[in-house]
Amino acid sequence: MNHDFLPELEHLGFTARIKRLNEKIVSSTIDHYSSLNLDIEPNWHVIFLLLKQRERLTVTEIAQALGFSHPAMIKITRKMKEQGYLETFKDEKDGRKMLIQLSKNGRNVLPLFEKEWQRIQDVLKEVVDSDFLEKLSHLEQALQQKSFKERYTKRFPLKKSIDVFTIRNAKSSEFKEIGKLMVKVYSELEGFPKADEQPQYYNTLANIGDFTKKPDTELLVALSNEGEILGGVLYFSDMQHYGSGGTAPLEKNASGFRLLAVNDSARGLGVGKALSKACINKAKEKNHQHVVIHTTDFMKIAWRMYENLGFKRSEDLDFKQCKLQVYGFRLKLK
Template sequence: MDFLKELGHLAIASRMKGLTDRLLRGGTEAYRYLDIDFEPRWFTLFYLLSTESSPLSIQQIADALKVSHPAVIQTAQMLVKRGLIRSYQDEADRRKRLLAITPKGRELAAELTPVWNCFLAAVSDLFGSAGADMMEVIRKVEEELDREEMGSRIIRKIKEMQAKAVEIVEYSPEHREVFRTLNEEWLKKYFAVEEDDIRLLRHPEEVIIAPGGAVLFARLGGKIVGTTALLKRDDETYELAKMAVTPGAQRKQAGRRLAESAIALARQKGAKTVILMTDNRLRAAVGLYRNLGFRLAPNETTTSGKYARAKFGFAMKLDLE
C-alpha cells in the first residue's frame, strides 16, 4: 500500500511537492531533448524579462515572482553568465540594479516559445485528463490563504479543541478552598494580597454569591485549573473579577471559557453591561477582554477600584445589547 496516500490530507504537502518535482523534471527532460541549455527554474525570471516590462530591479522581480531577492540574484547570475540577460545600475536610484534581456536572450526566448507552448499543452492535457481544473483550485486556495494564513487556521482549530476540553462548573461549597488558593497564587505573582481580597476570597458565598453574583470554575482533565467571579453591582450591571488560571493550564482557553461563561451568565441574569478592572501589564488578559468585545471605559468605577493596585489599572466595559 501507499503510505502517503493513506495519510490523506496530512501528507498533502509531501504529495504536492512530489507533483511539482515531477512537472519540473519533465521540463528538464524537454530542454535536454532539444539540446537547449536552459532550466525550468529560470523560466519565470527569464519570461518576465522577455516581456515588455523589462528592465526591472532585483526587488521588483522578487516581488513579482514571490521569492526572496537573493533567489533572484542567484538565478540572474546563471542567465548573465550565459549572456541571456544583462544588468546595469539604475541612474535614477543608484541603489538599484536593473536586469534586462539581451538580444541573445530575445533570440532564445523566440526559440523557446513553441517549447513553452508544448509544456502548456502537456500540462493542460494532464490536468484535463485528470478531470480537474487545477488552476481554479490553486487560485481559490491561494485566495483562501490570503484571507487567513495556514498558521492562524491551525491555531484556531487548536484553540477550539482546547476550549472544548475545558468544562465550566458553578460554585459549590467544596470549591471554597480552591477558589482562594487559585486567586492567592495569582495575586502573589502579580500584586500583593490585600485586606479586602482576603475577606472576599475567604467568604465567596457571603460576599459574592449571596448579593446575586456567581463564582465559576474551569475544569481540565478532572482538575480545577481556573476560576472567575461575577459580582452584582446593580440589576443591569455586573463586574467580572477574580479571574485566575493556574500557570500550568494557561494558554489552554480556560480563561476564555470562564469569561465567556460569566458573560453568558450575566446576560441570563438580565445584565445590560459587564465591567471589569484590569491592568496594562496583563497583556494576555487584556487581549482576551478586547477580543470578547470589552472596550476601554475610563470613567467607569468598579468595586475593584478600592484596591491599591487599581492605580496601575483601568476599567473596561462590555455592552450586552
C-alpha cells in the first residue's frame, strides 16, 4: 500500500480527506445500486425520505431543509423526475410556486428502496459510530454559527476593501472597457451560453454603457487605487428599464441590479459584494421596499453571495432567456 500523505498534513489535509472519503463512498454506492439493478443514485434517498415526511415542497424548501445549494437540488430533482420518481405541479394557493412530490411510481418503489437503505445504514454503523456523528453535528453547527472566513478574518484581519478599491458611477470614457470586461467574464462561465449562441445578449454586454441613456439607470464601477477597472454592475431605480424577461419590469416600489461582473485580478477582494451593497444602499436611499436580481445555475459563486446578503428565491420572477433558465431573487428592505 502506498504511503498516505494527507494524514501528515493534519488539519490542512482535513477537507481533502473528507472529499476523498465522499468520493469513495459515492463510487461504491453507485456500483452497489448497479449490481442490484436499482435505478437510483447516491443522495437521492434524502429527497425520497424528506418528501415522504413533508409530502409537498418547492425546490427552495428542499434545499433549505437539506442545507444544499439551490442549483444542486434543481439538478437532482430534475433527474429524479426524468426517472419517474417525482412529479411537479403548481400550488393551488399560489400559482407562482411549483411544488414537488413523490409520483405514484416513486411511492410504489419506496418500500423496496427503504429496505435497502436500512441495510446500507447497518453496514455504515460498522465504521461510523454515534460519537463520530455527534462530532460531525458539532462541526456543522460551529461553521453554521461562524463560517471559516469569519473565523479567519477575526484571527488575521484582512485589509479593508476601502483601502483596495473605490466604487462610483462609471464615466462614458470607461464604458467600452467595462463592456469588454462583461463579455470576458460571462463568456468564461462554465456551461453558460457563448456569443454564437446568444449574439444579442453579448452585444448588450459589450455596449453596457447604452443602458445609462435610460432614466433612473446607473452603471457602477469598482476601481483600484491605480485606476484599474475591477468590476461593474447596472443599477435600476425604476424597474421598467430593468430589461429582463418575466415580470421583473412590472415591479413597483423596487430597485434592481443586474449584469454584475468582476475582473479575475480582483477575485477575493470583495468587489462583487461591495458593488451589490452599493446598489442596495441606493435602493434604501430611494426608500424602496425591496431589491430584485436574477442569476443562473452557472453563477454559483454569485448565487451564494446574494443569499448571504439576505436575498431569497422568488419563483414568480423566474423566466427563460432562450433555453437558459434564469432565477429571480428579492431582498426585502422593509
